[in-house]
Amino acid sequence: MREMGNFVNMKFGEHMKTRMLLTALALLAVTAVADTAEKPEAPRFYNLDSAKAISAIDNRPIILDFYADW
């Protein structure tokens, strides 16, 4: 029982850590937009792994926007 309890707590703790990390990443992305853009822009990531982590939680599809700054 003790082991099971620890397992549950560990999973819960990790889940919370993941949520906090993802929230921080999302805030960072939004802050980056606010800092660099004169006009409001879409919230975005620059890292595919971060996007995949968010997508796995809320089930939203990912759109990779490959651009060139010509």
Added chain:
Amino acid sequence: MFVDPKVIEFFAKEMILVQLNGDRIDTALARQYCVSGFPTLVMMDKDGMEIDRVAGYLPPEEFMLTFRNYAMGVGTIADMVAKSKDSTSRGYSLQIADRYKYTCDKAAAEPWYNKVIAAGDPLDSVSGECRTSIADMYARSNRFDDAIAAYRKIIADFEGRQAADDSRMEIGYVYVRAKKYDDAIAEFKQIVAEFKGKPLATDADLNVGYVYRTMKDTAKAIAAYEYWLTTYPQADSSDIAYAKKQIGRLKNPPAPKPEEKK
């Protein structure tokens, strides 16, 4: 950059946007996803599997509708191919071919283009468009010799028509893709000489600056754009703005965005 309020809301609530500089920074990912032009938007599910993609620009409403439909499996290539069994339309087959051309399965486009050609006059404008698209598909697949041979054949078969003029210019672009810059400049200069006084010559001469810029020969690129501005003062205003913008960027290169510094 997405600034339309509805598109901003779309990305905030329905999708996760990842912006990748496929030209300078995220080049490995661009290769992995077979990106052959910009912008290319690839939609993926939560497991990282590609659902479908959009190459080029779309108006905001069409942009959102396309991706909402993709999320439901509507309008994807797989969906279009399944529905094509009930269609004899050349236009529908052409749409499927054009969609395949920008995917990792570029070769799948060719049979669809050939189907369009076979269903009509092989020398009409639609067939000409298919022939240039096949050549373009070769170029995007790095089959440069095949692309140039295909364009040369179009020039012979469609002499004096749009497909031939387009192919003249495209040969120059293929040489750029192949990094054969001297050949590209020679091709564009040849067009300038042959089509003197015509819009094609104006466009070809503008491309000389583009070749030098791609070669990262800043001094020659600036000189080429300045020459073009003085030689073609009556050119299209958007082209004039483009040339001036390129000179500005060459003289004062934009600093990378903070978030791009990896």
